[in-house]
Amino acid sequence: MSVTAAKGFTAAGIAAGIKDSGGEDLALVVNNGPCRAAAGVFTENRVKAAPVLWSQQVLKGGRVSAVVLNSGGANACTGPLGFQDTHATAEQAAAALGHSAAEVAVCSTGLIGTRLPMDKLLPGVDAAAGRLSEHGGEKAALAIKTTDTVHKTAVAQGSSGWTVGGMAKGAGMLAPSLATMLVVLTTDADLDSAALDEALREATRTTFDRIDSDGCLSTNDTVLLLASGAAEVVPDRGEFAEALRSVCDDLAQQLIRDAEGASKDIRVEVRGAASEADAVEVGRSIARNNLLKCAVHGEDPNWGRVLSAIGTTGATFEPDRIDVAVNGVWVCQNGSVGEDRDKVDMRYREVRITADLAAGSQSAVIWTNDLTADYVHENSAYSS
Amino acid sequence: MSVTAAKGFTAAGIAAGIKDSGGEDLALVVNNGPCRAAAGVFTENRVKAAPVLWSQQVLKGGRVSAVVLNSGGANACTGPLGFQDTHATAEQAAAALGHSAAEVAVCSTGLIGTRLPMDKLLPGVDAAAGRLSEHGGEKAALAIKTTDTVHKTAVAQGSSGWTVGGMAKGAGMLAPSLATMLVVLTTDADLDSAALDEALREATRTTFDRIDSDGCLSTNDTVLLLASGAAEVVPDRGEFAEALRSVCDDLAQQLIRDAEGASKDIRVEVRGAASEADAVEVGRSIARNNLLKCAVHGEDPNWGRVLSAIGTTGATFEPDRIDVAVNGVWVCQNGSVGEDRDKVDMRYREVRITADLAAGSQSAVIWTNDLTADYVHENSAYSS
Incomplete structure (x- = not known):
């Protein structure tokens, strides 16, 4: 091989x-x-x-x-x-x-x-x-x-x-x-x-x-x-x-x-984007949000942090039309509370976050991982 | 008051x-x-x-x-x-x-x-x-x-x-x-x-x-x-x-x-920038670099992570003219190894990172803090 x-x-x-x-x-x-x-x-x-x-x-x-x-x-x-x-x-x-x-x-x-x-x-x-x-x-x-x-x-x-x-x-x-x-x-x-x-x-x-x-x-x-x-x-x-x-x-x-210290692999899919570039920008913003990455580590389907991350981008969307699912449960609908968050099962290593911008037909998938104390530990000690 | x-x-x-x-x-x-x-x-x-x-x-x-x-x-x-x-x-x-x-x-x-x-x-x-x-x-x-x-x-x-x-x-x-x-x-x-x-x-x-x-x-x-x-x-x-x-x-x-979980306050000063906007952009890029924030937590004067963060910006600079000091010790000179990193004392709460871009006379100061296991813990558990 x-x-x-x-x-x-x-x-x-x-x-x-x-x-x-x-x-x-x-x-x-x-x-x-x-x-x-x-x-x-x-x-x-x-x-x-x-x-x-x-x-x-x-x-x-x-x-x-x-x-x-x-x-x-x-x-x-x-x-x-x-x-x-x-x-x-x-x-x-x-x-x-x-x-x-x-x-x-x-x-x-x-x-x-x-x-x-x-x-x-x-x-x-x-x-x-x-x-x-x-x-x-x-x-x-x-x-x-x-x-x-x-x-x-x-x-x-x-x-x-x-x-x-x-x-x-x-x-x-x-x-x-x-x-x-x-x-x-x-x-x-x-x-x-x-x-x-x-x-x-x-x-x-x-x-x-x-x-x-x-x-x-x-x-x-x-x-x-x-x-x-x-x-x-x-x-x-x-x-x-x-x-x-x-x-x-x-x-x-x-x-x-194999990302350092990670306990969860997070698949961020952005759908309904006006362009592929919008989908990638929104996906990266979600994937880089430290607060969200901590929430996923804690198995907390904190969709508010997803919306907060989307809101920092320049992509085409209306805040009150965004839907967000965590592991298939649409916990955020039309920018507000959706299905019961207690339905979300986050015990497994792979976590799927789906954001639908309702602004077009383009999509992209970005992969990231959770932010953990092990990541901090590994990168605090790396050069010493 | x-x-x-x-x-x-x-x-x-x-x-x-x-x-x-x-x-x-x-x-x-x-x-x-x-x-x-x-x-x-x-x-x-x-x-x-x-x-x-x-x-x-x-x-x-x-x-x-x-x-x-x-x-x-x-x-x-x-x-x-x-x-x-x-x-x-x-x-x-x-x-x-x-x-x-x-x-x-x-x-x-x-x-x-x-x-x-x-x-x-x-x-x-x-x-x-x-x-x-x-x-x-x-x-x-x-x-x-x-x-x-x-x-x-x-x-x-x-x-x-x-x-x-x-x-x-x-x-x-x-x-x-x-x-x-x-x-x-x-x-x-x-x-x-x-x-x-x-x-x-x-x-x-x-x-x-x-x-x-x-x-x-x-x-x-x-x-x-x-x-x-x-x-x-x-x-x-x-x-x-x-x-x-x-x-x-x-x-x-x-x-x-009072930032969540922080053990260090980090003062990032960017000097020698071609514009104030450049200085702010570079300062924010340094202030947001998770790897550097972990290094500071570990009291590691990891100037390579500072240069790596500067390199992601669109600011005016030549990589081989950048100087970086940690707590006053110029550990990076002309984009390469400078003073002995063992001279850097990082025991105290305040850590000063100074980056001189050698591209002008503008400057800016951005404050941030280190990334710690306590931050991860606090934000993993916040909503549950």
Whole structure:
């Protein structure tokens, strides 16, 4: 599974000593071709980590032959020296693999504002290159974990013999534009970088872009899609787009289910919106409302906090026409008290909040999670 | 002190039985004139509680002779019947005082989505009218508390014999545009409603508008300013503006210090901004970052989360020119590692975060507080 499910890819995951814990912390994914077309989407945060700045440059060429990923440090806010560290990492991988550094993407995750221990990372790149395997996808997925409790992989098959697979990490800083996350997707289908770029943007728009754990946008978010062409088949574009979307959706769901400290997964569906943009804006506003997220944690169907969140948006609606359901019970009707809130059963992990704006026919789904004392604890202690 | 510090005002606070706890829950503030000029600012939430809709209408006339305030229920999202409840409240007060209901403002605070117990509230209005006193300001301030741990009052004196005083409630849902809060300000200076409106908008813009406890904007926020003219003096406009601002600032500080579950008060100062709007936008983004608020709770000077928050804004800046100080230690310089973070002492309740954007000469201060397990607990259990 993971990044080696598609033909033409090898991967490795090792413990390079970057993490103090001694756990696995360095992954290498290699595209052995024959094609090396690639696409990427990156964080919209204007404060971008060195590996994001580097990889954005690499992706401009439309080709990626390898990706080096490390946990144990984000290499963000590390200045020109941090950028040199990323560059040196790419050069080390290129030398070990006989590739050009200009085709080596780099991803980092961990604390912001700390230089990476290059004396450990560079030998780690060589060690990973020595352990590349067609079965290395799981190891690679394990090596990119930070506060993740589980590693995340997904795969989908095309009808004409091609495969899309991928791995993801991310648990905190899941965010509006892209969650904190590193994602590497691979396929053995034969597609050029323009086709990959179009498919990737459409797939992320309705998956990773619609999970929002805590409203915080990371400096390091990266989603890469690499095509090897090793299946020697040009896929149907529609089928490929759907397979890619399903893999992204699967990984996005795994990310939200592993969000830091969460005890509830919350599916926010906004219906009856005048536009999809309105639906997304309202969904995000609901998904980011700390008071509502606390109420869900307490299994309290507090629809007043949903209305309060909707009221802060610029979307088209009349307050006295909004309906809100929690787990299927329409506790708010026409902006006021609806069905008996005692009918709402919130014992299970998944909670469904539905808001109908009665202003049109567009809709969107945003996933978030509850706000818990465990989230506070985990993020109070993370860097100390 | 409080709303009866200025001449011409009487007030009362009583237990009407609206709160299940049996505590004080109804306040009445009366302007005995000779003037009854008034101004008000209200929540920008588009989902507005019935008392907000009512009081906005009253304020259009520029005159307020009395304010009825209740805790124990927000009367928000209660539909046309909820609006009738507010209207009936104003009529009851008007009858008891011999005023016109069109000059009686109403404020409510408490849970959203529940009708008020009018069988208790209306007799309570009569009872409060029977206990009006020139010394009733403290009682009134006590009666509007919800989850507030203390009541909040402030006063300032003008040089020519006039006074500005006020009371506030609010602890949760402190928000970007106006905190959850009900504030009644009184003065015995002689000013017309246009002058009061101008002074009030300017005063709230840099005080209540710049506290942001949890990013959640209430449906009920109301700040009223009533002038009795009883001091028989027309104040210097600049001096009055400053006195009003100082009272608002004092009350705003009391609100943030009493924020739900908070263990730290965080002063976010943004300097070197290209515009005041940029400074406010960046300050709010920092003040709303859950990860940073958790870090401050853990006494962790996590400046990377400050940069990450700045990066989500549209303000003018270059990432590699930003400096950030925590309690005076410039832990981030030029967007990268600065002074030793171990020098930062975060043991005390007040934490100062300073971000210098190096993009201009404008600045702004936003106050917020840390995110704690107590906040989660308090807001998980509030309505159940």
